Amino acid sequence: MPGLDDLYREIILDHYRSPRNRGELPPPATHAVGHNPLCGDEIEVYLDVRDGVVHDIKVGGQGCSISQSSASMMSQAVKGKTVDEVRALVHRFKSMMSIEELDDADASVEVKLGDLEALQGVVKFPVRIKCAVLSWNTLTEALSQATP
Amino acid sequence: MTALDVASIRKEFPILSREIDGQPLVYLDSANTSQKPRAVIDAMVRCMEYSYAPINRSAYRLAAEATDAFEGARSAVRRFVNAPKAHELVFTKNATEALNLVAFSWGRANLGRGDVVVLTHMEHHANIVPWHMLAAERGIELRWVPLTPDGQLDLTDLPRLLDGAKAFSFTAMSNVLGTITPVRELCAAAHQAGAIAIVDGCQYVPHNVTDVQAWDADFLAFSSHKLCGPSGIGVLWGRESLLDAMPPFLGGGNMIADVRLDGFTTAELPAKFEAGTPPIVEAIGLGAAIEFLEGIGMTEIRRHEMQVADYALRTLTERFGDDITIHGPTNVEVRGATFSFAFRGIHPHDLSQVLDQRNVCVRAGHHCAKPLMRVLGASATARASFYLYNDESEVDVLADALDSATDIFGF
Numbered sequence: 001m002p003g004l005d006d007l008y009r010e011i012i013l014d015h016y017r018s019p020r021n022r023g024e025l026p027p028p029a030t031h032a033v034g035h036n037p038l039c040g041d042e043i044e045v046y047l048d049v050r051d052g053v054v055h056d057i058k059v060g061g062q063g064c065s066i067s068q069s070s071a072s073m074m075s076q077a078v079k080g081k082t083v084d085e086v087r088a089l090v091h092r093f094k095s096m097m098s099i100e101e102l103d104d105a106d107a108s109v110e111v112k113l114g115d116l117e118a119l120q121g122v123v124k125f126p127v128r129i130k131c132a133v134l135s136w137n138t139l140t141e142a143l144s145q146a147t148p
Numbered sequence: 149m150t151a152l153d154v155a156s157i158r159k160e161f162p163i164l165s166r167e168i169d170g171q172p173l174v175y176l177d178s179a180n181t182s183q184k185p186r187a188v189i190d191a192m193v194r195c196m197e198y199s200y201a202p203i204n205r206s207a208y209r210l211a212a213e214a215t216d217a218f219e220g221a222r223s224a225v226r227r228f229v230n231a232p233k234a235h236e237l238v239f240t241k242n243a244t245e246a247l248n249l250v251a252f253s254w255g256r257a258n259l260g261r262g263d264v265v266v267l268t269h270m271e272h273h274a275n276i277v278p279w280h281m282l283a284a285e286r287g288i289e290l291r292w293v294p295l296t297p298d299g300q301l302d303l304t305d306l307p308r309l310l311d312g313a314k315a316f317s318f319t320a321m322s323n324v325l326g327t328i329t330p331v332r333e334l335c336a337a338a339h340q341a342g343a344i345a346i347v348d349g350c351q352y353v354p355h356n357v358t359d360v361q362a363w364d365a366d367f368l369a370f371s372s373h374k375l376c377g378p379s380g381i382g383v384l385w386g387r388e389s390l391l392d393a394m395p396p397f398l399g400g401g402n403m404i405a406d407v408r409l410d411g412f413t414t415a416e417l418p419a420k421f422e423a424g425t426p427p428i429v430e431a432i433g434l435g436a437a438i439e440f441l442e443g444i445g446m447t448e449i450r451r452h453e454m455q456v457a458d459y460a461l462r463t464l465t466e467r468f469g470d471d472i473t474i475h476g477p478t479n480v481e482v483r484g485a486t487f488s489f490a491f492r493g494i495h496p497h498d499l500s501q502v503l504d505q506r507n508v509c510v511r512a513g514h515h516c517a518k519p520l521m522r523v524l525g526a527s528a529t530a531r532a533s534f535y536l537y538n539d540e541s542e543v544d545v546l547a548d549a550l551d552s553a554t555d556i557f558g559f
């Protein structure tokens with residue numbers, strides 16, 4: 001069995017303990033809520049997108065260490081990026097979680113996961129992949145509201 | 149001194165001798181689904197190897213034998229819940245389907261706009277969503293019996309809630325809190341108000357002596373997979389007069405007396421509610437599970453689980469004090485050995501992940517009871533549930549494993 005050290009890396013616990021970008025944004029920021037129907041976890045994402053750039057993001061809701069730290073790291077990673085860069089990052093993250101595949105064209109684009117690499121161990125615990133991906137699905141939802 | 153010889157009982161369950169990473173399995177998730185004894189596995193294998201054939205439709209001896217075995221299982225279920233008549237027992241897919249059958253067959257025939265159905269805050273989604281669906285379809289009103297702070301039904305307002313109600317549908321034991329409800333009293337209150345009493349026995353029936361006549365209930369639903377039987381089969385018991393007056397639920401083969409181009413007539417009970425090929429092998433397995441449990445004795449099983457529950461409550465509170473919140477009653481007379489808890493602010497998912505390192509299997513989540521979770525003010529809990537094959541030593545393993553969770557999440 002993979003050890004818990006693979007899952008609960010220090011940086012994950014750090015984001016869980018002190019989540020970044022917690023809070024809300026007033027309209028016209030878009031707002032999406034994601035649920036994990038299996039465990040009742042809930043993530044809210046507020047997104048301020050102007051001129052094709054994510055100017056600000058705030059995250060709310062509650063959940064386990066994996067869903068919360070993933071949301072926190074995600075919020076750091078997308079802030080200031082263009083919508084296209086964010087979409088590429090979502091795709092890269094989901095492929096790290098083994099739920100999307102990278103083709104050659106994707107692979108040639110440079111996308112830095114940074115701290116998010118720490119979540120790689122989640123793949124060894126398939127039940128937890130849903131936790132890690134919840135905030136990213138919610139982000140995608142908020143993004144599509146912002147860029148209809 | 150425990151009421152059961154747990155060591156010998158464990159030997160009857162092949163899976164319990166399995167080790168993962170050289171450690172034994174500590175299976176504390178029987179409220180979710182139970183493990184299967186050799187007797188059930190063998191009965192199902194024997195059926196498929198030796199006497200498998202269709203039910204009710206063929207003249208050859210093999211089919212007659214299979215039909216006898218299938219109906220034998222129905223008789224075993226009748227005995228197990230002390231139903232008056234075997235044909236009052238309908239085999240379904242699970243308790244969920246049994247409750248849907250009541251909501252949509254009895255409900256559509258008897259409920260219209262403004263009619264009231266009373267439920268409780270501790271119901272499983274299986275006893276909520278079908279009624280919500282019926283409410284959307286025909287405008288019935290749902291009322292809810294609230295809970296006391298220690299997780300029992302608060303019956304103070306029951307007469308007012310039941311006033312004018314047509315049905316009261318409630319669980320006999322909560323799958324989250326472990327609370328055992330006063331079923332006989334609740335049935336009487338329903339009848340007093342002119343309502344029928346529908347009992348969700350999914351958690352109660354596997355752990356207690358069940359007697360639908362002593363309860364004076366009208367319907368009882370439960371699942372085989374929680375009482376050592378296979379998944380894929382459940383039971384609805386209903387009072388004959390009610391079942392007789394109800395329209396069929398699913399249409400198809402087996403449930404008809406005649407089919408013409410302009411319509412159909414229904415078969416007698418229980419076939420009327422058993423459309424299509426039934427779960428034949430599963431019924432045989434369920435019959436074997438009931439015989440297995442009867443061989444040990446439901447009274448003894450309940451007494452054993454009360455001891456384990458008492459030990460668990462004492463051990464966990466002594467070891468962890470205010471660091472653990474165990475939901476539900478502390479009096480084992482009114483609770484089973486199912487414990488939902490919050491521990492040191494650690495999220496249940498993380499907790500169950502850490503416990504899994506020691507092969508301690510507990511459920512984490514909302515347990516298909518989201519309205520109840522809102523009452524508890526939690527989005528999820530961890531739940532440890534014990535059965536006849538669990539004993540006090542597994543409470544200790546659970547407690548040790550909980551301690552190790554603090555090593556990672558102790559902040």
Ligand SMILES: Cc1ncc(COP(=O)(O)O)c(C=O)c1O
Pocket residue numbers: 179180242243244245272274275319321322323348350351371382516
């Ligand atoms: C109280 C209660 N009712 C109904 C059900 C539904 O049972 P099934 O999923 O077997 O249909 C359950 C199962 O968890 C339960 O605990």
